[in-house]
Amino acid sequence: MWKFVVLIAAFSGFVVSFQSCSTNSSSDGQEAKIPEKISYNFDIRPILSDKCLACHGPDANKREAGLRLDIAEEAYRALKDNPGSHAIVAGKPELSQAYLRITTEDTALLMPPPSSHLKLTTREISLIEKWIQQGAPYEKHWAFVAPKKPTVPEVSKSDWPRNEIDHFILQKQEEKGLEPSEEADKERLLKRLSLDLVGLPPSLQMMDAFIADKSPKAYEKMVDKLLSQPAYGEKMAIHWLDLSRYADSHGYQDDGFRTQWPWRDWVIHAFNKNMRYNDFVTWQLAGDLLPNASKEQLLATGFNRNHKITEEGGVIPEEYRVMYVTDRNDLFGKGLLGVTLECAHCHDHKYDPFSQKEYYQMFAFFNNVNEVGIESVIGGPETYAKKPLMEISNDDVKNILNFVNKPDTNRLIVSVMGELDSTRKTYILNRGEYDAHGDEVQAGTPEAILPFNAKYPKNRYGLSQWLFDKKNPLTARVYVNILWQEFFGKGIVKTSGDFGMQGDLPTHPALLDWLAVDFMEHGWDIKRLVKQMVTSATYRQSAVITPEKLARDPDNVFLARGSRYRIHAEFIKDMVLASSGLLNGTIGGPSVKPYQPAGLWEGATSGRGLLSVYNQDHGSSLYRRGMYTLIKRTVPPPTMGIFDASNRDLCEVKRAKTNTPLQALVMMNDPTVLEASRVLGAKLLEEKTTASEKIKKAFRLIVCRTPSDKEVELLSAYYDSQLKKMNAATAAKMIAVGEYPLTKNVDNKSLASLMRVISTIYNLEETITKS
């Protein structure tokens, strides 16, 4: 299938061969051929990691027969139980016990043992055999070697690339005999761009201006324009709020209300002023520890207090305090380093070279917060933030915190970070249990990633310096990959939260490294990186899938066509509100409670606290962007969840993209969509145009392109048929949806009929898809 080997880079003395499309399974029905030259990183390690290392890997406590297969010297040396033989004898599979044991017919000797329910495939065995024949060379895991900027590859179709990204993408396509697609038409392109940069559909004026602008810079001008809109910060904030598990309730049992939203306002602000990624993260990790920390820097540390906090009377405080520290540590691993550090919480990591001790050394950085496991049970405004907390005064929001949208003069508190005066001792927790103290440990970082530089202070500030150390192999790669995922639908490393040995291998390793190094070289400039991606020819391709391309690259690994994806839950609501003209563009402030089916909160509550009853908002609050809908963790907003939004329980770096009938029900029957259909219909009816023109305009506003004649015909016929059968009573019922005032002087029957047409347009697959 799509298998080929390219030698692209020499890392620290290792020649690493990358094989693309790395799913280490043969599940699509065709056995891939065994490559000429076996790559340890791409062919062998995935097998060892998945099938062998749980018992013969880094976890010293679970290691069987004293044998370790993840380190060359260990695998080559004489076996403990049988000093005459060796697990692996380079060049000689027939003398390698490991090979003999995976091929034996004696089930008592067979590896992996049948009781593990693991089994090697014939192909995997052949790969191992050939690898041993070729000398069984080991390599360091690619993601733990700092990236070097590779040379931008030459391509034959040299007039296609618009920037470096395209060289890397095209080179792979040419190797595969694939051709890039032509550029998407202007309407599709601007819709895609606008949804990606600001999370909103383009207005008709913007669309018309773009279509009329024939200059070669027309597209770039649009990019710059969108990047400068405040909505850009809102759009970019979403992935960060998922990563930071931001919500408006404390979670757990009673799930009381919290006022953490000023931190969310700061995130939007930071993206808008294009704060550099290293500062952005440093402030969040250690704003309180910076020299002469400002109030803004302190607010940024709310990041590490977004986790759930219990208010359940009767808990053991230390058990929960340890959970909070664990949550921060695991977020640091998954969200910022892209590794499954949490696996070393109870024992040494089974696959990656992280010991349990190292887990608790990292833990130590987050273990010195001046906090308790339970501060209070559910209660009034004094419980909306937990100590350490900061107060945001009315003066602050006029000055240093002027981006915080504080609507009233009430006391406003936010949970932030703050250290104890003394140092809390950190211990290894045996089996991860909060009260099972093992050896004491000092703050430190995993050796395999990058040893902690002694010059750095042993606190969160030092940790952020380590994170942004040029030699850190992960930080830049991981964030570049997350942004790639935002714009292209999936990451270059598909498992965006796991760059470790069990994670997927990069589809375009050289591109990933080039982007990561370039990002660092240009001062971690996020807007610049975003612009690089969206101005590439790769991004601008048409999303049309030809049967040939579908057959050759069904998952679009090689990006020989534009990505086609359903937009995020929040942006569906934004699209509906923006296209109908209902959108209230206010930025920030307390979260809002729009329409929601009755009884959801009430049916699941303990009956305590502000969030036990859903008191829906009214007026303009109903029309705020989706990201401002209040997130109560135990009962998250239903339409958001149905469209795969995070429930914000834990750090999340990748949303699922499902396609379900419950989504169809939302689009058909959610009052938000129906009300928008009515309001837009009424507006169009007030215009002195024909029915077809109204339909065409609605289509342009919602789908963001001019409909074909066939589409207009079909929808116009539908409108006529509805109008013909519509009676006054039915019309009155239809238009009664939503709280937005009814327009006078519009014929009800026409409105109800047009509403059905518009609602149909909202339900089109293309409407909520970037095509």
Place this chain on the structure above:
Amino acid sequence: MEKEILEHGFNFNRRRFLSSMSLGIGGIALGSLLMPDLFKGGGSQDEAPAPGLAHFAPKAKRVIYLFQNGAPSQQELFDYKPKLRDLFGQEIPPSVRGSQRLTGMTANQASFPLVGSFVNFQQYGESRAWVSDLMPYTAKIVDDLCFVKSMYTEAINHDPALTFLQTGSQQGNRPSMGSWLSYGLGNENKNLPNFTVLLSRGVGNGQGVYSKLWSNGFLDSVHQGVQFSKGEDPVLYLRDPEGMDRKDRRDMLDQLSQLNEMSYQEFGDPEITAKIKQYEMAYRMQTAVPEVMDLSRESDDIIKLYGPDCLVPGTYSANCLLARKLSENGVRFVQLYHQGGDQHGNLPYEITKQAKDVDQASAALVTDLKQRGLLDETLVIWGGEFGRTSYTQGKLTADNYGRDHHPRCFTIWMAGGGVKPGLVYGETDELGYNIASNPVHVHDFQATVLHQLGLDHEKLIFKHLGRRYRLTDVSGKVVRDILS
């Protein structure tokens, strides 16, 4: 393992698959309809099983879990401890209490006086099972039930304990038991969700429930529990807007699919075809769900059996009746949560009311399934998230007391689904504090439930971020002694 490989293949091939298979695309919607099809189209996996889902022949096809949220006291319902009455007011011996950690509610209590139940117990049926006078209807069906008196758990607070029982982990973010079953078995009815959740609230002290309890975790969201609620919209957004009848909706969908089809012609994206199918599935659900929710055609005998409350939407009794209907219609896992079993204080009064609230309908469900010949293939489970202490919480008076959370022992019962009827399994010590024989850990219980559905808990695996996950995490043994 087979299952894992298949699911992997499923994800991997999904787009291609959707474009090439003419059947079952709608199934991607609600569970697993697709999974049987996938097995047929199975590719070259050596390990792939023949069409058919389970690892071995199942005893049960469906589960109804009557979750007694809040953990009602076993001492007042099924675990008869006369000795506790004799020892009224005496301190629990330290040798019995051992090092059990206590909740914050009683950790600072100066003394821990034992208290026997205020209510009397009697033996019933051929099995001679003890049942308290609070549960007269349950008492009549003991020969259909298998009591497990030796359940134990690890958590001591509601949130982690509930989450542990439902997902196998105290922290959440893992798939719920119903999601695992949906994933493992696929579904029987293409018009209804495979895993449904029904909530109700009793009269006693209430504790909340959380959507993570019916979360699909890292499994595909088609395996998520779908909450059915009382009222006009049993499934969220199910009802068409006012003024739109079925014919109007059909018209609209006909236009919609033509338009989407045009889009497919242009883009060739299989997701568009899938979307068309999802709309058709939604349309079918709009009819199927209200039909199954309609209790008006139930006979008087049935109404009498469940009690008059069964006609009041949202009550435990109505949910029990609804559970039978959903299950009968092929819903794989029906999960009820009934709040109000958390009696820290004023226990005699509260548990009396709470028991009355659940007794008749719980027993009626078992009887109803039995008379329809469905009990053999339906596993019914009744129980809470942990037990309660044999000493009192708060002030002990002659006729009033409370009981705190207790992880070391609690009682549940099961019926049908290949579990031995008329059995009392496991014993606690005479103070009802520790287990005396046959302990059953939460993971053992979960392994047993999966086993009855034909699934090996060690093989029902999903690989996520590099680790293989199971409902039973890394432990669990099937309790073979209770299987018939």
